[in-house]
Amino acid sequence: VVWLVVVAIRGSGEALRKAMVQFRVFRRRFAQASAIVVPVPTDGSTVDDWGVREEERRSAPFLAEARDVEVWLEYFRDLRGEDGDGASTTKGNDDDDDDLVWFGLNNNGRSFASGAGEAPRIVEVLGQNLRPVEVLDEDDKAEVVGSTADASRAEAAAGVLDAQRKFYDALTTGDLTSMESVCSEDGAAEVSEVIELGGRIDGWKTCLAEDARPSGMIVSGSDVLVVSDTEAFSTCIEFPPNAGVESGATLLAVQRWGRNSSAGDDDDDDWELKLHQTIPWSTISKAGGTLRCDCRGCVALTRGKDRRTFGG
Structure with a gap:
Protein backbone atom coordinates (compact mmCIF):
# COMPACT_ATOMS: atom_id res chain seq x y z
CA VAL A 1 0.00 0.00 0.00
CA ARG A 121 -13.03 17.91 12.69
CA ILE A 122 -12.23 14.92 10.57
CA VAL A 123 -15.22 15.08 8.22
CA GLU A 124 -14.24 18.60 7.16
CA VAL A 125 -10.55 17.69 6.83
CA LEU A 126 -11.59 14.78 4.61
CA GLY A 127 -13.77 17.02 2.45
CA GLN A 128 -11.04 19.58 1.89
CA ASN A 129 -7.80 17.63 1.95
CA LEU A 130 -8.26 13.85 2.12
CA ARG A 131 -10.34 13.01 -0.91
CA PRO A 132 -10.84 9.47 -2.27
CA VAL A 133 -8.22 8.34 -4.75
CA GLU A 134 -10.71 6.33 -6.82
CA VAL A 135 -14.28 6.95 -7.98
CA LEU A 136 -16.72 5.73 -5.34
CA ASP A 137 -19.10 2.87 -6.10
CA GLU A 138 -22.88 2.91 -5.70
CA ASP A 139 -22.76 -0.85 -5.07
CA ASP A 140 -20.37 -0.80 -2.09
CA LYS A 141 -21.74 -3.04 0.65
CA ALA A 142 -22.31 -2.11 4.28
CA GLU A 143 -19.54 -3.13 6.65
CA VAL A 144 -20.01 -4.03 10.31
CA VAL A 145 -16.86 -4.43 12.39
CA GLY A 146 -16.77 -6.72 15.39
CA SER A 147 -19.50 -9.19 14.43
CA THR A 148 -17.38 -12.16 15.47
CA ALA A 149 -15.65 -10.54 18.43
CA ASP A 150 -18.62 -9.31 20.43
CA ALA A 151 -22.20 -10.45 19.85
CA SER A 152 -23.76 -7.56 21.78
CA ARG A 153 -21.71 -5.03 19.82
CA ALA A 154 -22.75 -6.69 16.57
CA GLU A 155 -26.39 -6.46 17.63
CA ALA A 156 -25.92 -2.79 18.48
CA ALA A 157 -24.25 -2.13 15.11
CA ALA A 158 -27.13 -3.82 13.28
CA GLY A 159 -29.51 -1.55 15.17
CA VAL A 160 -27.55 1.51 14.06
CA LEU A 161 -27.67 0.40 10.41
CA ASP A 162 -31.42 -0.11 10.73
CA ALA A 163 -31.81 3.39 12.19
CA GLN A 164 -29.67 4.80 9.39
CA ARG A 165 -31.95 3.16 6.80
CA LYS A 166 -35.01 4.67 8.51
CA PHE A 167 -33.36 8.10 8.44
CA TYR A 168 -32.63 7.92 4.70
CA ASP A 169 -36.08 6.52 3.94
CA ALA A 170 -37.61 9.52 5.70
CA LEU A 171 -35.18 11.93 4.02
CA THR A 172 -35.76 10.72 0.47
CA THR A 173 -39.53 10.24 0.74
CA GLY A 174 -40.29 13.40 2.71
CA ASP A 175 -41.79 11.55 5.67
CA LEU A 176 -41.76 14.20 8.41
CA THR A 177 -43.34 11.94 11.03
CA SER A 178 -40.68 9.27 10.54
CA MET A 179 -37.92 11.87 10.59
CA GLU A 180 -39.16 13.24 13.89
CA SER A 181 -39.34 9.73 15.34
CA VAL A 182 -35.76 8.84 14.38
CA CYS A 183 -34.26 12.11 15.68
CA SER A 184 -33.29 12.70 19.28
CA GLU A 185 -35.07 15.58 20.98
CA ASP A 186 -31.71 17.04 22.02
CA GLY A 187 -30.15 19.66 19.77
CA ALA A 188 -26.54 19.08 18.67
CA ALA A 189 -23.83 21.51 19.77
CA GLU A 190 -22.43 21.54 16.23
CA VAL A 191 -25.73 22.92 14.93
CA SER A 192 -26.25 25.30 17.85
CA GLU A 193 -22.87 26.96 17.33
CA VAL A 194 -23.83 27.91 13.77
CA ILE A 195 -27.19 29.30 14.87
CA GLU A 196 -25.56 31.30 17.67
CA LEU A 197 -23.20 32.88 15.13
CA GLY A 198 -26.17 34.06 13.07
CA GLY A 199 -26.56 31.09 10.74
CA ARG A 200 -29.98 30.18 9.37
CA ILE A 201 -31.60 26.87 10.16
CA ASP A 202 -34.16 25.30 7.84
CA GLY A 203 -36.65 23.11 9.68
CA TRP A 204 -37.30 19.55 8.57
CA LYS A 205 -40.65 20.54 7.07
CA THR A 206 -38.75 22.80 4.67
CA CYS A 207 -35.92 20.32 4.06
CA LEU A 208 -38.36 17.50 3.25
CA ALA A 209 -40.51 19.51 0.84
CA GLU A 210 -40.94 17.95 -2.59
CA ASP A 211 -38.65 20.44 -4.33
CA ALA A 212 -35.99 20.28 -1.61
CA ARG A 213 -35.54 16.66 -0.52
CA PRO A 214 -33.09 14.36 -2.37
CA SER A 215 -35.68 11.98 -3.83
CA GLY A 216 -34.04 8.98 -5.45
CA MET A 217 -30.69 9.46 -3.73
CA ILE A 218 -28.63 6.26 -3.43
CA VAL A 219 -26.63 5.48 -0.29
CA SER A 220 -23.84 2.89 -0.21
CA GLY A 221 -20.83 1.70 1.75
CA SER A 222 -22.34 2.18 5.20
CA ASP A 223 -20.25 1.33 8.24
CA VAL A 224 -20.68 1.59 12.00
CA LEU A 225 -18.56 2.24 15.07
CA VAL A 226 -20.21 1.35 18.38
CA VAL A 227 -18.35 3.37 21.01
CA SER A 228 -20.42 2.29 24.00
CA ASP A 229 -23.86 0.98 24.94
CA THR A 230 -25.25 4.48 24.46
CA GLU A 231 -23.14 6.06 21.69
CA ALA A 232 -22.40 5.04 18.11
CA PHE A 233 -21.48 6.54 14.74
CA SER A 234 -22.21 5.58 11.16
CA THR A 235 -20.85 6.81 7.84
CA CYS A 236 -21.88 6.27 4.23
CA ILE A 237 -21.51 7.68 0.73
CA GLU A 238 -24.41 9.59 -0.81
CA PHE A 239 -25.07 9.63 -4.56
CA PRO A 240 -27.46 12.51 -5.33
CA PRO A 241 -30.18 11.81 -7.91
CA ASN A 242 -29.37 12.45 -11.58
CA ALA A 243 -25.73 13.23 -10.75
CA GLY A 244 -24.21 10.16 -12.37
CA VAL A 245 -21.05 8.41 -11.24
CA GLU A 246 -18.96 10.13 -13.92
CA SER A 247 -19.75 13.56 -12.48
CA GLY A 248 -18.07 12.69 -9.20
CA ALA A 249 -20.88 14.46 -7.33
CA THR A 250 -20.68 12.20 -4.29
CA LEU A 251 -20.95 13.16 -0.64
CA LEU A 252 -19.57 11.71 2.58
CA ALA A 253 -22.09 11.55 5.41
CA VAL A 254 -21.67 10.80 9.10
CA GLN A 255 -24.30 10.28 11.79
CA ARG A 256 -23.93 10.33 15.57
CA TRP A 257 -26.41 8.13 17.43
CA GLY A 258 -27.43 7.80 21.06
CA ARG A 259 -29.79 5.75 23.18
CA ASN A 260 -30.80 5.67 26.81
CA SER A 261 -29.71 2.12 27.61
CA SER A 262 -28.20 -1.03 26.15
CA ALA A 263 -30.15 -3.28 23.81
CA GLY A 264 -32.90 -5.30 25.38
CA ASP A 265 -33.84 -2.83 28.10
CA ASP A 266 -37.55 -2.42 27.45
CA ASP A 267 -38.43 0.50 25.17
CA ASP A 268 -35.19 2.46 25.52
CA ASP A 269 -33.06 0.45 23.10
CA ASP A 270 -33.83 2.35 19.87
CA TRP A 271 -30.96 4.42 18.49
CA GLU A 272 -31.81 8.11 18.01
CA LEU A 273 -30.09 10.48 15.60
CA LYS A 274 -28.10 13.15 17.44
CA LEU A 275 -26.30 14.69 14.45
CA HIS A 276 -26.16 14.20 10.69
CA GLN A 277 -23.43 15.89 8.66
CA THR A 278 -22.68 15.62 4.97
CA ILE A 279 -19.92 17.10 2.82
CA PRO A 280 -18.94 16.81 -0.86
CA TRP A 281 -16.32 14.07 -1.19
CA SER A 282 -14.98 13.04 -4.57
CA THR A 283 -11.80 12.65 -6.60
CA ILE A 284 -12.51 15.86 -8.51
CA SER A 285 -12.49 18.86 -6.18
CA LYS A 286 -12.38 20.12 -2.61
CA ALA A 287 -15.59 20.57 -0.67
CA GLY A 288 -17.00 24.08 -0.78
CA GLY A 289 -19.48 23.61 2.04
CA THR A 290 -20.98 21.25 4.56
CA LEU A 291 -24.44 20.57 6.00
CA ARG A 292 -25.18 19.81 9.67
CA CYS A 293 -28.57 18.60 10.87
CA ASP A 294 -30.27 17.65 14.13
CA CYS A 295 -33.85 17.41 15.39
CA ARG A 296 -34.45 21.09 14.55
CA GLY A 297 -33.42 20.87 10.89
CA CYS A 298 -30.27 21.73 8.93
CA VAL A 299 -27.70 24.52 8.74
CA ALA A 300 -25.26 25.06 5.88
CA LEU A 301 -21.68 26.29 6.14
CA THR A 302 -19.66 27.46 3.16
CA ARG A 303 -15.95 27.95 2.65
CA GLY A 304 -15.33 31.68 2.38
CA LYS A 305 -12.90 33.25 -0.11
CA ASP A 306 -10.52 34.38 2.60
CA ARG A 307 -10.89 31.34 4.82
CA ARG A 308 -9.13 28.00 4.71
CA THR A 309 -11.81 26.38 6.85
CA PHE A 310 -15.60 26.35 6.94
CA GLY A 311 -17.71 29.00 8.61
CA GLY A 312 -18.47 32.67 8.32
Missing part, protein backbone atom coordinates in the same frame (compact mmCIF):
# COMPACT_ATOMS: atom_id res chain seq x y z
CA VAL A 2 1.31 3.46 -0.92
CA TRP A 3 0.17 6.16 1.49
CA LEU A 4 -0.36 9.56 -0.10
CA VAL A 5 -1.20 11.51 3.05
CA VAL A 6 -0.09 11.34 6.68
CA VAL A 7 -1.94 12.80 9.67
CA ALA A 8 0.19 12.80 12.83
CA ILE A 9 -1.29 13.56 16.25
CA ARG A 10 0.55 13.98 19.56
CA GLY A 11 -0.85 13.79 23.07
CA SER A 12 -1.16 11.88 26.31
CA GLY A 13 -2.84 8.50 26.34
CA GLU A 14 -6.09 10.00 27.62
CA ALA A 15 -6.04 12.79 25.03
CA LEU A 16 -5.34 10.32 22.23
CA ARG A 17 -8.11 8.00 23.43
CA LYS A 18 -10.65 10.81 23.08
CA ALA A 19 -9.25 12.10 19.79
CA MET A 20 -9.00 8.66 18.20
CA VAL A 21 -12.78 8.15 18.31
CA GLN A 22 -13.26 10.33 15.23
CA PHE A 23 -10.35 8.71 13.40
CA ARG A 24 -11.89 5.31 14.15
CA VAL A 25 -15.27 6.50 12.85
CA PHE A 26 -13.69 7.38 9.48
CA ARG A 27 -11.22 4.48 9.28
CA ARG A 28 -12.74 3.22 6.02
CA ARG A 29 -12.62 6.71 4.51
CA PHE A 30 -8.95 7.14 5.43
CA ALA A 31 -8.22 3.92 3.55
CA GLN A 32 -10.22 5.18 0.53
CA ALA A 33 -8.14 8.38 0.59
CA SER A 34 -4.83 6.47 0.93
CA ALA A 35 -4.25 8.33 4.18
CA ILE A 36 -2.66 7.01 7.36
CA VAL A 37 -2.92 8.21 10.96
CA VAL A 38 0.18 8.23 13.17
CA PRO A 39 -0.55 8.71 16.90
CA VAL A 40 2.48 9.91 18.88
CA PRO A 41 2.06 9.29 22.62
CA THR A 42 3.82 11.44 25.19
CA ASP A 43 3.46 8.90 28.00
CA GLY A 44 4.30 5.51 26.50
CA SER A 45 0.66 4.56 25.97
CA THR A 46 -0.22 2.12 23.19
CA VAL A 47 -2.97 1.45 20.68
CA ASP A 48 -4.81 -0.68 23.23
CA ASP A 49 -4.88 2.27 25.64
CA TRP A 50 -6.47 4.44 22.93
CA GLY A 51 -9.48 2.15 22.57
CA VAL A 52 -8.75 1.01 19.01
CA ARG A 53 -9.96 -2.56 18.67
CA GLU A 54 -8.04 -5.17 16.73
CA GLU A 55 -10.95 -5.83 14.36
CA GLU A 56 -11.02 -2.12 13.46
CA ARG A 57 -7.35 -2.20 12.52
CA ARG A 58 -7.92 -5.30 10.41
CA SER A 59 -10.98 -3.90 8.64
CA ALA A 60 -9.19 -0.85 7.22
CA PRO A 61 -5.45 -0.03 7.25
CA PHE A 62 -5.80 3.46 8.68
CA LEU A 63 -3.38 3.38 11.62
CA ALA A 64 0.42 3.28 11.75
CA GLU A 65 2.84 2.89 14.65
CA ALA A 66 5.29 5.72 15.28
CA ARG A 67 8.85 4.42 15.27
CA ASP A 68 11.46 6.39 17.22
CA VAL A 69 8.78 8.17 19.23
CA GLU A 70 11.28 10.59 20.76
CA VAL A 71 12.22 11.82 17.27
CA TRP A 72 8.55 12.48 16.55
CA LEU A 73 8.14 14.28 19.87
CA GLU A 74 11.16 16.45 19.14
CA TYR A 75 9.64 17.34 15.77
CA PHE A 76 6.40 18.38 17.46
CA ARG A 77 8.37 20.46 19.99
CA ASP A 78 10.11 22.26 17.15
CA LEU A 79 6.77 22.96 15.50
CA ARG A 80 5.34 24.35 18.73
CA GLY A 81 8.44 26.25 19.84
CA GLU A 82 8.70 24.16 23.01
CA ASP A 83 11.80 23.39 25.03
CA GLY A 84 12.85 19.89 26.05
CA ASP A 85 10.46 19.84 29.01
CA GLY A 86 7.47 20.64 26.83
CA ALA A 87 7.18 24.24 28.00
CA SER A 88 6.54 26.75 25.26
CA THR A 89 9.37 29.15 24.45
CA THR A 90 6.80 31.59 23.10
CA LYS A 91 5.86 34.26 25.63
CA GLY A 92 2.31 34.00 26.91
CA ASN A 93 1.86 30.38 25.87
CA ASP A 94 1.80 27.78 28.66
CA ASP A 95 1.18 24.70 26.50
CA ASP A 96 2.92 21.57 27.75
CA ASP A 97 4.15 18.38 26.18
CA ASP A 98 0.86 16.54 26.79
CA ASP A 99 -1.22 19.02 24.80
CA LEU A 100 -2.97 17.60 21.77
CA VAL A 101 -1.23 18.77 18.60
CA TRP A 102 -1.74 17.52 15.05
CA PHE A 103 -0.68 18.20 11.49
CA GLY A 104 -1.24 16.70 8.04
CA LEU A 105 1.32 16.18 5.28
CA ASN A 106 0.52 15.53 1.63
CA ASN A 107 2.54 13.33 -0.70
CA ASN A 108 4.91 16.24 -1.40
CA GLY A 109 5.73 16.55 2.28
CA ARG A 110 3.84 19.83 2.60
CA SER A 111 1.52 20.60 5.48
CA PHE A 112 -2.13 21.04 4.49
CA ALA A 113 -3.60 21.61 7.96
CA SER A 114 -2.65 21.66 11.63
CA GLY A 115 -4.07 22.47 15.03
CA ALA A 116 -3.58 22.35 18.78
CA GLY A 117 -5.71 21.96 21.87
CA GLU A 118 -8.48 19.92 20.26
CA ALA A 119 -8.80 17.16 17.70
CA PRO A 120 -9.51 18.07 14.07
Whole structure:
Protein backbone atom coordinates (compact mmCIF):
# COMPACT_ATOMS: atom_id res chain seq x y z
CA VAL A 1 0.00 0.00 0.00
CA VAL A 2 1.31 3.46 -0.92
CA TRP A 3 0.17 6.16 1.49
CA LEU A 4 -0.36 9.56 -0.10
CA VAL A 5 -1.20 11.51 3.05
CA VAL A 6 -0.09 11.34 6.68
CA VAL A 7 -1.94 12.80 9.67
CA ALA A 8 0.19 12.80 12.83
CA ILE A 9 -1.29 13.56 16.25
CA ARG A 10 0.55 13.98 19.56
CA GLY A 11 -0.85 13.79 23.07
CA SER A 12 -1.16 11.88 26.31
CA GLY A 13 -2.84 8.50 26.34
CA GLU A 14 -6.09 10.00 27.62
CA ALA A 15 -6.04 12.79 25.03
CA LEU A 16 -5.34 10.32 22.23
CA ARG A 17 -8.11 8.00 23.43
CA LYS A 18 -10.65 10.81 23.08
CA ALA A 19 -9.25 12.10 19.79
CA MET A 20 -9.00 8.66 18.20
CA VAL A 21 -12.78 8.15 18.31
CA GLN A 22 -13.26 10.33 15.23
CA PHE A 23 -10.35 8.71 13.40
CA ARG A 24 -11.89 5.31 14.15
CA VAL A 25 -15.27 6.50 12.85
CA PHE A 26 -13.69 7.38 9.48
CA ARG A 27 -11.22 4.48 9.28
CA ARG A 28 -12.74 3.22 6.02
CA ARG A 29 -12.62 6.71 4.51
CA PHE A 30 -8.95 7.14 5.43
CA ALA A 31 -8.22 3.92 3.55
CA GLN A 32 -10.22 5.18 0.53
CA ALA A 33 -8.14 8.38 0.59
CA SER A 34 -4.83 6.47 0.93
CA ALA A 35 -4.25 8.33 4.18
CA ILE A 36 -2.66 7.01 7.36
CA VAL A 37 -2.92 8.21 10.96
CA VAL A 38 0.18 8.23 13.17
CA PRO A 39 -0.55 8.71 16.90
CA VAL A 40 2.48 9.91 18.88
CA PRO A 41 2.06 9.29 22.62
CA THR A 42 3.82 11.44 25.19
CA ASP A 43 3.46 8.90 28.00
CA GLY A 44 4.30 5.51 26.50
CA SER A 45 0.66 4.56 25.97
CA THR A 46 -0.22 2.12 23.19
CA VAL A 47 -2.97 1.45 20.68
CA ASP A 48 -4.81 -0.68 23.23
CA ASP A 49 -4.88 2.27 25.64
CA TRP A 50 -6.47 4.44 22.93
CA GLY A 51 -9.48 2.15 22.57
CA VAL A 52 -8.75 1.01 19.01
CA ARG A 53 -9.96 -2.56 18.67
CA GLU A 54 -8.04 -5.17 16.73
CA GLU A 55 -10.95 -5.83 14.36
CA GLU A 56 -11.02 -2.12 13.46
CA ARG A 57 -7.35 -2.20 12.52
CA ARG A 58 -7.92 -5.30 10.41
CA SER A 59 -10.98 -3.90 8.64
CA ALA A 60 -9.19 -0.85 7.22
CA PRO A 61 -5.45 -0.03 7.25
CA PHE A 62 -5.80 3.46 8.68
CA LEU A 63 -3.38 3.38 11.62
CA ALA A 64 0.42 3.28 11.75
CA GLU A 65 2.84 2.89 14.65
CA ALA A 66 5.29 5.72 15.28
CA ARG A 67 8.85 4.42 15.27
CA ASP A 68 11.46 6.39 17.22
CA VAL A 69 8.78 8.17 19.23
CA GLU A 70 11.28 10.59 20.76
CA VAL A 71 12.22 11.82 17.27
CA TRP A 72 8.55 12.48 16.55
CA LEU A 73 8.14 14.28 19.87
CA GLU A 74 11.16 16.45 19.14
CA TYR A 75 9.64 17.34 15.77
CA PHE A 76 6.40 18.38 17.46
CA ARG A 77 8.37 20.46 19.99
CA ASP A 78 10.11 22.26 17.15
CA LEU A 79 6.77 22.96 15.50
CA ARG A 80 5.34 24.35 18.73
CA GLY A 81 8.44 26.25 19.84
CA GLU A 82 8.70 24.16 23.01
CA ASP A 83 11.80 23.39 25.03
CA GLY A 84 12.85 19.89 26.05
CA ASP A 85 10.46 19.84 29.01
CA GLY A 86 7.47 20.64 26.83
CA ALA A 87 7.18 24.24 28.00
CA SER A 88 6.54 26.75 25.26
CA THR A 89 9.37 29.15 24.45
CA THR A 90 6.80 31.59 23.10
CA LYS A 91 5.86 34.26 25.63
CA GLY A 92 2.31 34.00 26.91
CA ASN A 93 1.86 30.38 25.87
CA ASP A 94 1.80 27.78 28.66
CA ASP A 95 1.18 24.70 26.50
CA ASP A 96 2.92 21.57 27.75
CA ASP A 97 4.15 18.38 26.18
CA ASP A 98 0.86 16.54 26.79
CA ASP A 99 -1.22 19.02 24.80
CA LEU A 100 -2.97 17.60 21.77
CA VAL A 101 -1.23 18.77 18.60
CA TRP A 102 -1.74 17.52 15.05
CA PHE A 103 -0.68 18.20 11.49
CA GLY A 104 -1.24 16.70 8.04
CA LEU A 105 1.32 16.18 5.28
CA ASN A 106 0.52 15.53 1.63
CA ASN A 107 2.54 13.33 -0.70
CA ASN A 108 4.91 16.24 -1.40
CA GLY A 109 5.73 16.55 2.28
CA ARG A 110 3.84 19.83 2.60
CA SER A 111 1.52 20.60 5.48
CA PHE A 112 -2.13 21.04 4.49
CA ALA A 113 -3.60 21.61 7.96
CA SER A 114 -2.65 21.66 11.63
CA GLY A 115 -4.07 22.47 15.03
CA ALA A 116 -3.58 22.35 18.78
CA GLY A 117 -5.71 21.96 21.87
CA GLU A 118 -8.48 19.92 20.26
CA ALA A 119 -8.80 17.16 17.70
CA PRO A 120 -9.51 18.07 14.07
CA ARG A 121 -13.03 17.91 12.69
CA ILE A 122 -12.23 14.92 10.57
CA VAL A 123 -15.22 15.08 8.22
CA GLU A 124 -14.24 18.60 7.16
CA VAL A 125 -10.55 17.69 6.83
CA LEU A 126 -11.59 14.78 4.61
CA GLY A 127 -13.77 17.02 2.45
CA GLN A 128 -11.04 19.58 1.89
CA ASN A 129 -7.80 17.63 1.95
CA LEU A 130 -8.26 13.85 2.12
CA ARG A 131 -10.34 13.01 -0.91
CA PRO A 132 -10.84 9.47 -2.27
CA VAL A 133 -8.22 8.34 -4.75
CA GLU A 134 -10.71 6.33 -6.82
CA VAL A 135 -14.28 6.95 -7.98
CA LEU A 136 -16.72 5.73 -5.34
CA ASP A 137 -19.10 2.87 -6.10
CA GLU A 138 -22.88 2.91 -5.70
CA ASP A 139 -22.76 -0.85 -5.07
CA ASP A 140 -20.37 -0.80 -2.09
CA LYS A 141 -21.74 -3.04 0.65
CA ALA A 142 -22.31 -2.11 4.28
CA GLU A 143 -19.54 -3.13 6.65
CA VAL A 144 -20.01 -4.03 10.31
CA VAL A 145 -16.86 -4.43 12.39
CA GLY A 146 -16.77 -6.72 15.39
CA SER A 147 -19.50 -9.19 14.43
CA THR A 148 -17.38 -12.16 15.47
CA ALA A 149 -15.65 -10.54 18.43
CA ASP A 150 -18.62 -9.31 20.43
CA ALA A 151 -22.20 -10.45 19.85
CA SER A 152 -23.76 -7.56 21.78
CA ARG A 153 -21.71 -5.03 19.82
CA ALA A 154 -22.75 -6.69 16.57
CA GLU A 155 -26.39 -6.46 17.63
CA ALA A 156 -25.92 -2.79 18.48
CA ALA A 157 -24.25 -2.13 15.11
CA ALA A 158 -27.13 -3.82 13.28
CA GLY A 159 -29.51 -1.55 15.17
CA VAL A 160 -27.55 1.51 14.06
CA LEU A 161 -27.67 0.40 10.41
CA ASP A 162 -31.42 -0.11 10.73
CA ALA A 163 -31.81 3.39 12.19
CA GLN A 164 -29.67 4.80 9.39
CA ARG A 165 -31.95 3.16 6.80
CA LYS A 166 -35.01 4.67 8.51
CA PHE A 167 -33.36 8.10 8.44
CA TYR A 168 -32.63 7.92 4.70
CA ASP A 169 -36.08 6.52 3.94
CA ALA A 170 -37.61 9.52 5.70
CA LEU A 171 -35.18 11.93 4.02
CA THR A 172 -35.76 10.72 0.47
CA THR A 173 -39.53 10.24 0.74
CA GLY A 174 -40.29 13.40 2.71
CA ASP A 175 -41.79 11.55 5.67
CA LEU A 176 -41.76 14.20 8.41
CA THR A 177 -43.34 11.94 11.03
CA SER A 178 -40.68 9.27 10.54
CA MET A 179 -37.92 11.87 10.59
CA GLU A 180 -39.16 13.24 13.89
CA SER A 181 -39.34 9.73 15.34
CA VAL A 182 -35.76 8.84 14.38
CA CYS A 183 -34.26 12.11 15.68
CA SER A 184 -33.29 12.70 19.28
CA GLU A 185 -35.07 15.58 20.98
CA ASP A 186 -31.71 17.04 22.02
CA GLY A 187 -30.15 19.66 19.77
CA ALA A 188 -26.54 19.08 18.67
CA ALA A 189 -23.83 21.51 19.77
CA GLU A 190 -22.43 21.54 16.23
CA VAL A 191 -25.73 22.92 14.93
CA SER A 192 -26.25 25.30 17.85
CA GLU A 193 -22.87 26.96 17.33
CA VAL A 194 -23.83 27.91 13.77
CA ILE A 195 -27.19 29.30 14.87
CA GLU A 196 -25.56 31.30 17.67
CA LEU A 197 -23.20 32.88 15.13
CA GLY A 198 -26.17 34.06 13.07
CA GLY A 199 -26.56 31.09 10.74
CA ARG A 200 -29.98 30.18 9.37
CA ILE A 201 -31.60 26.87 10.16
CA ASP A 202 -34.16 25.30 7.84
CA GLY A 203 -36.65 23.11 9.68
CA TRP A 204 -37.30 19.55 8.57
CA LYS A 205 -40.65 20.54 7.07
CA THR A 206 -38.75 22.80 4.67
CA CYS A 207 -35.92 20.32 4.06
CA LEU A 208 -38.36 17.50 3.25
CA ALA A 209 -40.51 19.51 0.84
CA GLU A 210 -40.94 17.95 -2.59
CA ASP A 211 -38.65 20.44 -4.33
CA ALA A 212 -35.99 20.28 -1.61
CA ARG A 213 -35.54 16.66 -0.52
CA PRO A 214 -33.09 14.36 -2.37
CA SER A 215 -35.68 11.98 -3.83
CA GLY A 216 -34.04 8.98 -5.45
CA MET A 217 -30.69 9.46 -3.73
CA ILE A 218 -28.63 6.26 -3.43
CA VAL A 219 -26.63 5.48 -0.29
CA SER A 220 -23.84 2.89 -0.21
CA GLY A 221 -20.83 1.70 1.75
CA SER A 222 -22.34 2.18 5.20
CA ASP A 223 -20.25 1.33 8.24
CA VAL A 224 -20.68 1.59 12.00
CA LEU A 225 -18.56 2.24 15.07
CA VAL A 226 -20.21 1.35 18.38
CA VAL A 227 -18.35 3.37 21.01
CA SER A 228 -20.42 2.29 24.00
CA ASP A 229 -23.86 0.98 24.94
CA THR A 230 -25.25 4.48 24.46
CA GLU A 231 -23.14 6.06 21.69
CA ALA A 232 -22.40 5.04 18.11
CA PHE A 233 -21.48 6.54 14.74
CA SER A 234 -22.21 5.58 11.16
CA THR A 235 -20.85 6.81 7.84
CA CYS A 236 -21.88 6.27 4.23
CA ILE A 237 -21.51 7.68 0.73
CA GLU A 238 -24.41 9.59 -0.81
CA PHE A 239 -25.07 9.63 -4.56
CA PRO A 240 -27.46 12.51 -5.33
CA PRO A 241 -30.18 11.81 -7.91
CA ASN A 242 -29.37 12.45 -11.58
CA ALA A 243 -25.73 13.23 -10.75
CA GLY A 244 -24.21 10.16 -12.37
CA VAL A 245 -21.05 8.41 -11.24
CA GLU A 246 -18.96 10.13 -13.92
CA SER A 247 -19.75 13.56 -12.48
CA GLY A 248 -18.07 12.69 -9.20
CA ALA A 249 -20.88 14.46 -7.33
CA THR A 250 -20.68 12.20 -4.29
CA LEU A 251 -20.95 13.16 -0.64
CA LEU A 252 -19.57 11.71 2.58
CA ALA A 253 -22.09 11.55 5.41
CA VAL A 254 -21.67 10.80 9.10
CA GLN A 255 -24.30 10.28 11.79
CA ARG A 256 -23.93 10.33 15.57
CA TRP A 257 -26.41 8.13 17.43
CA GLY A 258 -27.43 7.80 21.06
CA ARG A 259 -29.79 5.75 23.18
CA ASN A 260 -30.80 5.67 26.81
CA SER A 261 -29.71 2.12 27.61
CA SER A 262 -28.20 -1.03 26.15
CA ALA A 263 -30.15 -3.28 23.81
CA GLY A 264 -32.90 -5.30 25.38
CA ASP A 265 -33.84 -2.83 28.10
CA ASP A 266 -37.55 -2.42 27.45
CA ASP A 267 -38.43 0.50 25.17
CA ASP A 268 -35.19 2.46 25.52
CA ASP A 269 -33.06 0.45 23.10
CA ASP A 270 -33.83 2.35 19.87
CA TRP A 271 -30.96 4.42 18.49
CA GLU A 272 -31.81 8.11 18.01
CA LEU A 273 -30.09 10.48 15.60
CA LYS A 274 -28.10 13.15 17.44
CA LEU A 275 -26.30 14.69 14.45
CA HIS A 276 -26.16 14.20 10.69
CA GLN A 277 -23.43 15.89 8.66
CA THR A 278 -22.68 15.62 4.97
CA ILE A 279 -19.92 17.10 2.82
CA PRO A 280 -18.94 16.81 -0.86
CA TRP A 281 -16.32 14.07 -1.19
CA SER A 282 -14.98 13.04 -4.57
CA THR A 283 -11.80 12.65 -6.60
CA ILE A 284 -12.51 15.86 -8.51
CA SER A 285 -12.49 18.86 -6.18
CA LYS A 286 -12.38 20.12 -2.61
CA ALA A 287 -15.59 20.57 -0.67
CA GLY A 288 -17.00 24.08 -0.78
CA GLY A 289 -19.48 23.61 2.04
CA THR A 290 -20.98 21.25 4.56
CA LEU A 291 -24.44 20.57 6.00
CA ARG A 292 -25.18 19.81 9.67
CA CYS A 293 -28.57 18.60 10.87
CA ASP A 294 -30.27 17.65 14.13
CA CYS A 295 -33.85 17.41 15.39
CA ARG A 296 -34.45 21.09 14.55
CA GLY A 297 -33.42 20.87 10.89
CA CYS A 298 -30.27 21.73 8.93
CA VAL A 299 -27.70 24.52 8.74
CA ALA A 300 -25.26 25.06 5.88
CA LEU A 301 -21.68 26.29 6.14
CA THR A 302 -19.66 27.46 3.16
CA ARG A 303 -15.95 27.95 2.65
CA GLY A 304 -15.33 31.68 2.38
CA LYS A 305 -12.90 33.25 -0.11
CA ASP A 306 -10.52 34.38 2.60
CA ARG A 307 -10.89 31.34 4.82
CA ARG A 308 -9.13 28.00 4.71
CA THR A 309 -11.81 26.38 6.85
CA PHE A 310 -15.60 26.35 6.94
CA GLY A 311 -17.71 29.00 8.61
CA GLY A 312 -18.47 32.67 8.32
